[in-house]
Amino acid sequence: MGKVYYVSQNVGLGLLVLAVSALATIIALSIAYDKEKAKNQGKPGDGAADSTSMPTPSTTQFTPKEPWDYYRLPGSLVPVSYDVTLWPRLEPNKDGLYIFTGNSSVVFRCVEETDLIIIHSNKLNLTTFNGHHAKLSGLGEATAPTIKKSWLVVKTEYLVVQLSNRLAVGATYVLHTEFLGELADNLEGFYRSEYVEDGVKKVVATSQMQATYARKTFPCFDEPAMKALFNIIIIHNQGTVALSNGREIDSVIEGVPVKVTTFEPTERMSTYLLAFIVSDFVSIQSNQNNNLLIRIWARKKAIDDRQGEYALNVTGPILQFYERYYNAAYPLSKSDQVALPDFNAGAMENWGLVTYRETALLYDPVLSSTGNKERVTSVISHELAHMWFGNLVTLKWWNDLWLNEGFASYVEYLGADYAEPTWNMKDQIVLYDMQKVFAVDALASSHPLSRKEDEVNEPAQISEMFNTISYSKGAVVLRMLSEFITEPVFARGLSAYLNTFAFGNTVYTDLWDHLQQAVENTPEIFIPDSVHNIMNRWTLQMGFPVVTIDTRTGRITQKHFLLDPDSCQEMAGSPTIRAQIIDDAFNLARAKIINTTLALRTTKYLSKERDYIPWESALRNLDYYILMFDRTEVYGALQAYLKKQIQPLFEHFKTITANWTKIPQGHTDQYNQINAIGIACSMGVKGCRELIKSWYRQWMENPVHNPILANLKSTVYCSAIAFGGVEEWDFAWTMFQNATLASEASRLRSAMACTKVPWLLNRYLEYTLDPTKIRKQDATSTVQYIARNVVGMPLAWNFVRARWSYIFQQYGKGSFSFSNLISGITRRFSTEFELQEVCKHTQQH
Numbered sequence: 001m002g003k004v005y006y007v008s009q010n011v012g013l014g015l016l017v018l019a020v021s022a023l024a025t026i027i028a029l030s031i032a033y034d035k036e037k038a039k040n041q042g043k044p045g046d047g048a049a050d051s052t053s054m055p056t057p058s059t060t061q062f063t064p065k066e067p068w069d070y071y072r073l074p075g076s077l078v079p080v081s082y083d084v085t086l087w088p089r090l091e092p093n094k095d096g097l098y099i100f101t102g103n104s105s106v107v108f109r110c111v112e113e114t115d116l117i118i119i120h121s122n123k124l125n126l127t128t129f130n131g132h133h134a135k136l137s138g139l140g141e142a143t144a145p146t147i148k149k150s151w152l153v154v155k156t157e158y159l160v161v162q163l164s165n166r167l168a169v170g171a172t173y174v175l176h177t178e179f180l181g182e183l184a185d186n187l188e189g190f191y192r193s194e195y196v197e198d199g200v201k202k203v204v205a206t207s208q209m210q211a212t213y214a215r216k217t218f219p220c221f222d223e224p225a226m227k228a229l230f231n232i233i234i235i236h237n238q239g240t241v242a243l244s245n246g247r248e249i250d251s252v253i254e255g256v257p258v259k260v261t262t263f264e265p266t267e268r269m270s271t272y273l274l275a276f277i278v279s280d281f282v283s284i285q286s287n288q289n290n291n292l293l294i295r296i297w298a299r300k301k302a303i304d305d306r307q308g309e310y311a312l313n314v315t316g317p318i319l320q321f322y323e324r325y326y327n328a329a330y331p332l333s334k335s336d337q338v339a340l341p342d343f344n345a346g347a348m349e350n351w352g353l354v355t356y357r358e359t360a361l362l363y364d365p366v367l368s369s370t371g372n373k374e375r376v377t378s379v380i381s382h383e384l385a386h387m388w389f390g391n392l393v394t395l396k397w398w399n400d401l402w403l404n405e406g407f408a409s410y411v412e413y414l415g416a417d418y419a420e421p422t423w424n425m426k427d428q429i430v431l432y433d434m435q436k437v438f439a440v441d442a443l444a445s446s447h448p449l450s451r452k453e454d455e456v457n458e459p460a461q462i463s464e465m466f467n468t469i470s471y472s473k474g475a476v477v478l479r480m481l482s483e484f485i486t487e488p489v490f491a492r493g494l495s496a497y498l499n500t501f502a503f504g505n506t507v508y509t510d511l512w513d514h515l516q517q518a519v520e521n522t523p524e525i526f527i528p529d530s531v532h533n534i535m536n537r538w539t540l541q542m543g544f545p546v547v548t549i550d551t552r553t554g555r556i557t558q559k560h561f562l563l564d565p566d567s568c569q570e571m572a573g574s575p576t577i578r579a580q581i582i583d584d585a586f587n588l589a590r591a592k593i594i595n596t597t598l599a600l601r602t603t604k605y606l607s608k609e610r611d612y613i614p615w616e617s618a619l620r621n622l623d624y625y626i627l628m629f630d631r632t633e634v635y636g637a638l639q640a641y642l643k644k645q646i647q648p649l650f651e652h653f654k655t656i657t658a659n660w661t662k663i664p665q666g667h668t669d670q671y672n673q674i675n676a677i678g679i680a681c682s683m684g685v686k687g688c689r690e691l692i693k694s695w696y697r698q699w700m701e702n703p704v705h706n707p708i709l710a711n712l713k714s715t716v717y718c719s720a721i722a723f724g725g726v727e728e729w730d731f732a733w734t735m736f737q738n739a740t741l742a743s744e745a746s747r748l749r750s751a752m753a754c755t756k757v758p759w760l761l762n763r764y765l766e767y768t769l770d771p772t773k774i775r776k777q778d779a780t781s782t783v784q785y786i787a788r789n790v791v792g793m794p795l796a797w798n799f800v801r802a803r804w805s806y807i808f809q810q811y812g813k814g815s816f817s818f819s820n821l822i823s824g825i826t827r828r829f830s831t832e833f834e835l836q837e838v839c840k841h842t843q844q845h
């Protein structure tokens with residue numbers, strides 16, 4: 001899955017400087033809370049049906065006794081292929097419900113004698129045949145035993161079929177089921193997304209299977225190692241298009257008004273990578289890569305506005321890059337990428353049918369900013385990297401998720417760099433992954449990258465694996481490995497790994513084996529220990545070392561770096577660019593290893609600095625101090641200091657852009673200009689606020705002509721709303737509702753949180769619970785934007801506390817949302833009293 005950027009990357013720091021770092025402890029708290037919920041309700045990953053009362057915790061420990069009590073499949077049966085027919089209805093039935101119906105026949109082989117068929121099935125109404133939930137037949141010579149009994153196990157999400165006799169080892173059988181499910185708007189499994197075009201409401205059926213939602217679509221052996229071939233048929237209305245992982249091979253009109261689309265059989269693949277979409281979307285396509293069909297799908301209006309063109313332009317080159325890098329051809333006959341109006345994560349790497357949030361795939365050359373463009377490139381590059389790493393070769397179980405996501409999070413910079421060579425993409429990993437994860441991994445509440453297989457069983461435990469440590473630490477640790485064995489050797493080992501295990505499953509040490517082999521085959525490379533041993537130090541223990549060099553004696557010592565020195569422990573046993581010095585100094589100061597004055601001193605030269613990366617790094621760190629002090633008496637002094645430091649940068653950009661009329665040439669200079677304006681306005685640099693107010697006023701006077709440069713929109717909107725009133729806010733709301741470009745809507749949504757007027761903020765908070773005003777996918781991030789605002793923080797905290805159960809039930813299930821919400825809101829919490837508040841609340845529920 002692609003990361004969700006709740007705080008969009010590269011929009012600059014805006015009026016309120018962002019920080020990923022502060023109080024990540026709370027993430028740990030909310031994860032602990034997640035676990036509590038799972039324990040108490042006995043049904044993990046699934047919101048309580050009743051949001052007002054919580055069941056009393058059971059005092060007796062549940063001990064699994066029967067095979068269906070375990071969350072893992074027994075392994076006695078192995079799927080070979082599935083024939084699946086699905087029919088989603090895009091109009092509600094007489095009860096007002098959106099549903100889908102379907103049938104599935106799975107061919108499986110028995111590898112261990114058993115009289116039980118245990119297969120995943122969740123929230124499906126199964127048709128009964130003679131009182132049983134399925135039909136069984138033998139294939140070839142095999143005769144199937146009769147079904148004695150069948151039942152559903154809600155807790156472990158199984159359909160269990162008990163047979164009168166045992167299945168024979170080596171024999172092959174077919175299990176047939178027919179079912180009905182709800183096409184809900186909950187962003188998981190087979191679900192619906194809605195949008196309005198030309199005043200008409202449109203409904204899309206789409207899917208998100210990772211990690212454990214394929215079982216909500218049809219009964220299946222829903223584990224990543226249970227790979228099989230899938231023959232998919234989708235029944236849909238005329239005038240709509242059906243898409244799935246394979247290329248469509250046949251589409252016939254059958255009766256009125258139904259069309260039946262058949263897809264080519266898939267390759268051998270995991271259930272979590274399946275995807276099904278029925279929509280009235282349109283596409284643009286190219287065949288530039290050796291006749292490989294590449295298509296970009298989206299709402300008709302978005303395609304007509306040419307918002308898909310950039311994605312189409314970069315997809316071909318990125319695929320070519322990976323084919324060379326991996327030394328393996330793209331494994332499929334087509335590549336579809338679809339932009340969805342409602343989507344929980346950032347994107348999802350379904351094999352051959354990648355799904356995206358609109359902001360991660362669509363780009364408008366006039367209306368979008370450079371940051372929007374970079375995000376599109378990075379997310380596409382991330383997802384396409386998975387087409388081989390993750391999809392062709394898949395980790396056996398979710399405990400190794402870090403390798404899958406860390407890998408894609410690392411190589412996304414390489415693919416993006418190939419597509420956009422002038423952007424210095426490879427340097428940006430320092431800001432977006434390395435410094436980000438340093439902040440989280442420096443806490444006593446961090447955890448090692450690697451987990452044991454038996455520690456990750458329940459769907460809720462699987463969801464927890466999708467976190468910053470897996471994505472960002474995974475990425476930087478792999479980057480480090482690639483750098484010390486050198487990029488060509490890394491690529492050779494990788495290629496051997498992918499070719500050896502194609503269409504199969506692995507554990508992380510399989511990659512180490514192939515990298516070790518590549519090192520051994522390259523005499524010029526010397527490494528001090530084996531790849532296994534070196535990497536174990538980074539993957540099996542949490543945290544990272546701080547290395548001290550005594551410049552008088554030359555003596556080098558290292559210890560485990562922790563921000564909270566009271567939980568300090570010795571370890572058993574990051575070029576030194578300006579940005580890293582600043583980041584290190586601040587981290588060392590927060591850990592009380594060096595004096596804060598010393599860290600602040602690294603920022604004294606900033607009045608002379610013109611480069612983006614050091615500025616960004618400093619602002620992120622200073623932001624910690626802003627967050628901690630903006631409610632205290634020392635804030636005045638801090639503001640005066642920053643005003644003095646930012647003034648020259650503001651003047652610099654004013655000059656080089658000829659009074660804000662031109663766009664700076666360099667990619668990162670464009671980001672730095674955004675920082676300069678954002679910080680200058682918030683610190684009160686003369687002329688800044690007047691400037692942005694006049695731009696926004698011009699737009700309000702003539703809404704069809706927006707005079708604000710695309711790159712500066714985020715910062716200008718936010719500042720204009722912060723220093724304006726209800727008129728500025730309501731104008732933004734009107735433009736938000738009218739926006740046809742997702743990234744424009746997203747900017748306005750974030751900017752409306754910048755107002756300092758409490759009743760406007762409270763009204764906005766209420767809007768987040770109304771999906772007709774704020775989409776479900778955007779609710780938690782909107783609350784977070786409000787909490788980032790010094791006036792909004794206490795309002796957001798009160799809002800969440802008052803509706804805790806409801807919010808948890810609606811938004812607490814996703815992989816990212818809930819912990820992000822809590823950590824976002826509590827980022828400014830700095831007093832013992834505030835910490836007690838959070839602890840008290842998480843425990844009460």
Ligand SMILES: *[C@@H]1O[C@H](CO)[C@@H](O)[C@H](O)[C@H]1NC(C)=O
Nearest residue numbers: 085087102103104105176235
């Ligand atoms: C599956 O459902 C479709 C549509 O209802 C039907 O045409 C087809 O015959 C069914 N397949 C089986 C094997 O029952």
Ligand SMILES: *[C@@H]1O[C@H](CO)[C@@H](O)[C@H](O)[C@H]1NC(C)=O
Nearest residue numbers: 097099124125180181182183
């Ligand atoms: C499934 O069956 C249950 C019990 O009969 C019913 O309450 C529920 O509405 C059904 N689900 C759908 C989506 O029709």
Ligand SMILES: *[C@@H]1O[C@H](CO)[C@@H](O)[C@H](O)[C@H]1NC(C)=O
Nearest residue numbers: 309310311312313363364365
């Ligand atoms: C896509 O590529 C074409 C051909 O090189 C170019 O004319 C067009 O401007 C590009 N579109 C975008 C949005 O980059």
Ligand SMILES: *[C@@H]1O[C@H](CO)[C@@H](O)[C@H](O)[C@H]1NC(C)=O
Nearest residue numbers: 592594595596597598599601
């Ligand atoms: C930090 O260093 C400054 C300058 O060296 C000194 O004046 C100050 O007392 C030091 N603060 C602490 C807490 O050591």
Ligand SMILES: *[C@@H]1O[C@H](CO)[C@@H](O)[C@H](O)[C@H]1NC(C)=O
Nearest residue numbers: 654655656657658659660661
């Ligand atoms: C920018 O504006 C100032 C004052 O309005 C003017 O003196 C200066 O010539 C302008 N510079 C450019 C490059 O337009």
Ligand SMILES: *[C@@H]1O[C@H](CO)[C@@H](O)[C@H](O)[C@H]1NC(C)=O
Nearest residue numbers: 702703704734735738739740
């Ligand atoms: C809303 O959007 C439509 C179509 O893009 C446009 O014609 C109309 O002028 C817009 N309304 C406002 C208030 O901008």
Ligand SMILES: [Zn+2]
Nearest residue numbers: 001002405408
């Ligand atoms: Zn991913």
